[in-house]
Amino acid sequence: MTERLETDVAIVGGGIVGGSAALFLTRMGFKVALLERDWCGAKASGVNYGGVRRQGRPPEQLPLSQRSHAIWGRLPELVGIDGEYVRSGxxxxxxxxxxxxxxxxxxxxxxxxxxxxxxxxxxxxxxxxxxxxxxxxxxxxxxEDGHANPRLVSPAFARAAAKAGAVVREQTPVDHVERTGTGFLLRSGDSLEIRARILLNCSGAWSGRLAESFGEPVPLSSAHPCMAVTEPLPRFLDVNIGVEGGGVYGRQVERGNVVVGGGRGFALDADRARPARNAVLTLMGEAVDLFPQLRHAHVIRTWTGVEGYTPDRNPIIGASATTPGLFHAFGFSGAGFQIGPAVGEALAELVRDGHSSAPLDAFSITRFAKADPALSVAAPAGH
Amino acid sequence: MTDAPVHPPIIVGAGPAGVRAAETLVAAGLRPLVIDEAARWGGQIYRQPPEGFQRPKRALYGFEAGKADALHRAMADILPAVDYRPRSLVWNVENSALDVARDGRSETVPFSHLILAPGATDRVLPFPGWTTPGVFTLGGSQVALKFQGCAVGSRVLFLGTGPLLYLVAYQYAKAGATVAGVLDTSGFADQARAVPGMLRDPATFAKGVYYVGWLRAHGVPVHSGVRPVRIEGADRVEALVWRRNGREQRTACDAVAFGLGLRPETQLADLAGCRFRFDAMDRAWVPERSAAGRTSVAGVYVAGDSAGIAGADAAEMAGERAALALLEDLGRPVDSTRAALLEQNLAASARFRRALTDAFPFPTDWAAAVPDDTPVCRCEEVSAGTLRKAARDGEAAEINRLKALTRVGMGRCQGRMCGAAAAEILSQALGTGPDAVGRLRGQPPVKPLPFSAGILDKEAAP
Known part of the structure; x- marks a missing residue:
């Protein structure tokens, strides 16, 4: 083993949830190691549509979402960049x-x-x-809802955590986790071994495996929201748009590009996905219906990501029911970007105090105990 | 005895590789689908002017007029036996089908066998002022002349390296433009060293010598070992300041034609799922292929410059060889002697290509010299300094990460123009080779796709 580390908290997954948990925990004085097998914020946290939206969330998410709204309000102070965050409405x-x-x-x-x-x-x-x-x-x-650039915001949380003193390791897949007498032992190949008192499972669409290895399988499915962006166009849209009942959504960024989303991509393998042709063409048609300004524009790029969805579209946040010291936060079902920073903060409180000041009961992992984990979950609609 | 394939074989690109591939398939009794972005076949090198233009082929293609004519005729002869789709953009490959946009409408075309021959584009690296109106790519300058009979300026300065540099300068001079000079970034010593290798193809070598000799004889200044310093002129190029042996010089001109060789167009092979390898000679990632043109994906073949820069003659041979491979894979009888001969000639051409690369080496010192405030990605206005900062801060050790953080390659060109430069600057900043920073992931659409594709698709649906 090339390197051995002892830490208070090991976090698996460097997305916006793992990154913000690392940041808040480090600020509280904990020793933190954040492990990301890709680059921090490169998966769903970094490639989502970029909506920073409370509206439309179920009431049980709103206390956390409101706390996140406050955190977003001090983004530059927290992570050092504005992340193109605008409260456009x-x-x-x-x-x-x-x-x-x-x-x-x-x-x-x-x-x-x-x-x-x-x-x-x-x-x-x-x-x-x-x-x-x-x-x-x-x-x-x-x-006061709005939008931001996820490619910039999500990596910034992990970067800020590193700056605050957290150990952040990218390109570091965790391939072995076990419970020891005093905590957890994690390994990444032969290069890294970490002993930690606390373990946070923040690995997005790939969180199910870790939960299952501790005896609590979750009916988590992967889906791939489809997005497209135009070349820069004259400004016509100063508000982030959604449609009741789902379908297309769209926003225009400062430099004029219009980002639209809707429909689903397909998986290339367990890690990568690509927008499906029919989704792209349908999205383009629906986008023009909604925004006739796009009629003579071009799509210059399409993309998607790999996002974990739960059957009830609510995330799993909180303590493991089987393993003391293990906490989960995943399954945001396409709506984790806005709420992510507050989830990170709630995780930090759970670690420090044993409870969070935001109500998390609705997000307990035990709510799926009766569900058959083998049950395949249909890809959800909406965003 | 074999059955006819369910879907006709598809050839993407109607340049030298695509036309010879089509000809070979037609000769075997198949009716291939030939999809091409241009209005008429010929590719970039043998691009045909719009119908009605009267310039003779000798004026358009020079020494290559015979080859151009032969290729044009070959396609004309097989047109009745081909499903030919000009002005058509393949913008996606998904699940054994292509998405083809034409006249603002998109159609999905399934395939079982696909020959990709989309060619190459100019490779450019940024330098101060390179985005000033009046700076064109070398290939673009040649297309303007061949296609429309226009020169990019009245006093044109040629800058860069590669055989195309002298050829296009010669063509401009012959067409009546004033050639303000030919500034080669490679050194005279490079060319002298490469002579033995280039003599493998004496005819091509002789043409190169002829162009240089002709240009000099007509009073065109020709310099080697040049590095550009900056373009002067605000709204339009007025001059290029350049450096040679430590001395700065200024050449007045109203246009600059600039290119550092070619880069393969590989996005379709990427979307088709082909495995890639880094080619040191092309300094680019290219699809893995066998000598016959088979890729790592069964039924997908690559031929011509899109599979690695080898030039038009090699493209014709590679197109034919890939078509023979396709026929073999369909269980059809093929002339194995012919196939072996093609592979032998392609190998010889690859050796000549190596000598050319020695004669016109890529200027590996360029990336380090680009000033921080020079734009690299002009679609998204990303400067060299922004890229270097991301590398220096340890934020981007890989090209896709660099794209995510800085927007380089995110604009209209999707990295086709700036990707090579970004990789050079990133790897230079990291102190690695360009192979170590990875390659930009392909994403549909390969080129900008009009929204009408989505509207019409829906309206056409029952």
Whole structure:
């Protein structure tokens, strides 16, 4: 063994959750080792659509999501870059009266959480969003939601953790984990052996294996949200757009490129995925329906990633039910980017205090205990 | 006895490799699909002018007029037996089918056997002012002349290295443009050393000598061992300042034609799942292939410059050989003597290519000399300094990571123009070779795809 390390906390997975956990734990004074088999923030955390959105989340996620909103507000102070984060607002469109009613119902349901949602409809909607024309009867605006560049933000958390003193090892796959008398023993080939008191499983779509090795299988499936980007275009969209009921979503970045998402890619192997042709063509057609400004534009690139989905689309966050000292945070089901930093913070609190100040009961790994892990989970819709 | 394949074999590219491949398949009784981006066949080297243009082939192709004519005729002769799709862009390969965009509409075409012959593009490295209007690639300058009969300027300076440098300068001079000079980045000593190897192909060697001699005889300054310092001119090129033996000189011109050899177009082979290897001679990643042109994916073949730069003559042979391999794999009888002869000639041509690389070596010192504020990726406006900083900070030890963090190669060209330069600058900054930084992952669409492809696809659906 070339190198042996002793640490308080070992984190498997350098995405936005593992990276922010590493950052908060290091700031609390823990010795942390973060292990990433690829590059930090290069998987789903770094290649997602970039929506930084609370609106549309189920109520049980909103306490964490609100805490994350505050963390995003001090991103430069935390990770040293602005990550192209803008509070542009997130506008969820209703394309029918029924969809509008459903947005109104959501608005009522989440009122206690203070998202500041605003329903805009009819003439007021057309006056405020002339660029969206008559393609929606109205929408629900969350003024302080927005978007950011995941390629920059997600790696920045791990980098900030390293700067704060965490050991961050990239290109370091963990191929052996075992529980020892005092904690955990991890190995990466013959090059690295780590002993840690606490183990955090933050390895995204690949988290299921680690959970299963500790006797708690989870019905986690992989899916591949499909994204496309145009060449830079004149600015016409200053708000992050979603559509009630799912389908296409879109945002325009500072330099003018329009990023749209919708549909699914396919897996090349366990680690890589590519957008599917039909998804790309359907996405392009739907994007033009929603944004006629794209009619004469080009798609210059498409991409997807590998994301872990749970049957109820809620993540798994919290202590292992089988193994003291093991904590999980994965299965964000396509919505982990905004909430990720608060999850990292909650994990740090769990490690330090044994409990988090945000309610995590809904995310317990035990909720799948009765589910058959062999059950294959259909790829989800929406984003 | 064999059955006809379910799908016709597909050939991507109608240059020297694609046309000879098609001819070979037609001769065996197959009806291949030939998909090409250009309006007419011939590829870049034998690109045909638009219909109605009257310049004779001798003026368009010079010494190569005979070869150009033969290739054009070969395709014309087999047209009735070919499903020919000009002005068509293959933008994706997925699950044994191609996605082909034509006139803003996209069609999915399944295949069982595919010959990829999409050719090559100019390799360029940045230098101060290289994005100034009036700076063209060498190949682009040649296309302007061959296709439209236009020169890129009235006083054109030629800069770079490789046989194309002298050829295009000669063609410009013959066409009536003033050639302000030919500035070769390789040294005279390189060329002298390479002479024995180049004599393997005396005819080609003689042509090269002829071009240089002709240019000199017509008063064109020809210099070797040159490095560009900067382009002068704000809205348009006014001059190039260059350095040789430590001395700076300035040449006034209104256009610069610039290229450092060619780089293979490999994205389709990548999307098709072919295994790649780093080729030291091309300083590029190319699909692994057998002498016959078989890739690591059954039924997928590569031929011509897209499989490694070897020139037009070799491309014709490689196209034919790949088609014979395809026929063999279909269980059809092929002339094995012919196949062996082609492989033998291709091997000889590869030896000549090695000598050419010695004569016109890639300027490995270039990347280090690019100033920090020079743009490398012009689509996304990423400078050399930004790339170096990412390398220095330990953030990017690999080209895809560099792309993710800096946007280099994320724009319209998807790294086809800037990828080689980014790899050179990254590897230079890291103190490794360009092979150590990996290659940009292929992503569809290979080239920008109009949104209409999605709209029409949907409207056409039942």
């Amino acid at each position: 997130h506008l969820k469109l209703a394309r029918s009266e029924a969809d509008l009613a459903s947005l109104v119902a959501y608005n009522k349901k989440v009122e206690p959480f203070g998202l500041g949602l605003e329903i805009i409809a009819g003439e007021a909607f057309r006056a405020r969003y002339p660029a969206l024309g008559d393609r929606a009867v109205g929408g629900s605006l969350c003024p």
